[in-house]
Structures are given as structure tokens and as C-alpha cells.
Amino acid sequence: MSTRPLKKILVKVSGEALAGDHSFGLEVKLLNIVATQLIEIANSGVQVAVVVGGGNIFRGMAVAAKGADRVVGDYMGMLSTVINALAIGDAVNQNGGKSKVFSNLDIPLVADNFTVRGARAAIEDGSIAVFGGGTGNPFFTTDTAAVLKAVELDCDAVIKATKVDGVYSEDPAINPDAERFDEISHDEVLRRGLRVMDMAAFAIARENNLPILVYALDSEGGLPAVLEGTARSTTIA
Incomplete structure (x- = not known):
């Protein structure tokens, strides 16, 4: 990846990571840590957008695998991402920052409908734009929602916050001896069949030469340290 400073980033926060040590819900302390780190980055002059998952509340694919309707399950999952987006947006505001929450689902009472024009205006005005509702x-x-929005907003990189500190050859929770990568190319990820993102998302990133940084949400120094290059992360470019 280019060594030039990142001026506009999209942070993808997994719902599971927001649950912290719990299997369900939101860990308020962790939510506030995420918010303050986002504010610190925004105050440094970097434009910040956020896409949040919903796996800490509901996983449509898991329910569909047990026989439920996949479409209904996916919409339920999208609603859970709106809950998380509202939580992040409120945490940013409560910690002295400025946020604007958008949704790809039409829920005007709780969030603005997502448009590229509106999202660009928000982040150019210094707000942290938080996106719920998936695609x-x-x-x-x-x-996929994260990569699409990063491309639409012309972001310099997607920063993916997860429960692990980078990309491994295998799941390190299953194989403690799995190889960890500091840097790896899009092509090498595909060749090795590494599960960094779903294939649709990764294909869009690869086609648009969009770098992806993967780090652990609870890593020491957090997001600011990742952008400074002092925290453990993997760069895919």
C-alpha cells in the first residue's frame, strides 16, 4: 500500500467484536472506546465513515440454515445493524464527537436514508458517517456493504476491525500455529483461499485496488495506532 497518509477511511466494525467477551449484545465500555478512537481520528483531519455488522444481535444466515426463510432472515439481520449503527452514532455524540447515521433500509424516524451525496456531505462537514442496513x-x-460504500465515497482504504489481529493462514483459535501475515496481496489471498471477507466484497476491493487493513478491535492503541503503523494489523493491497 502507498505510504501516503490516509485522508478518508471506511471502518468496518463487526457486530461480534462489539459484543466484547459476551456472545450477545453490546459491551458499553468497548462501544465508548470505539467512539473515542473514531473521534480522535476525525479530529486529526481524516474523514471517517463506518459500516457496522449485526452478528452480536442476529445472524440471518444461521437462522436460514435451520429452515427459516433466507430473505426474512437477512432483513432481520439488516435491522440489527441499524441498532448497532445507532449505538455507535450516539456513543460518538456522547463522547464529544459529531455523527450522522444513515440506513440503507427506509427508516426515516431513526436514520437518514443513505445516498452518496448525503454521506459525502456529512463526512466533508466533519461528521463521522455511520451506516446501517447493509446494502x-x-x-x-x-x-460487501462496506466495500461498496468505500468505493462510492472514494475512500483510501477499508479498515476492518475484528476479534483477531490480522489475517492468518487458518483460524488461530483452532490452530495456534497458523501463519500470520503482516502484508499480503489481493491475489495471494485468493490463491490461498483465505477468508478475509466474502468473495463478492473481496472481488470489488480487488477490482478497485482498494487496500484492506485488518486489526483486532481491542488491540493496544486501537485504530489510531493502526493508522500510525504501531499496532499489529495485516495490510492487503
């Missing part, structure tokens, strides 16, 4: 369509993950 607004079933059968697409929030990873």
Missing part, C-alpha cells in the same frame, strides 16, 4: 438487499453481507 439494503438480502443475500449480501455487511462486508
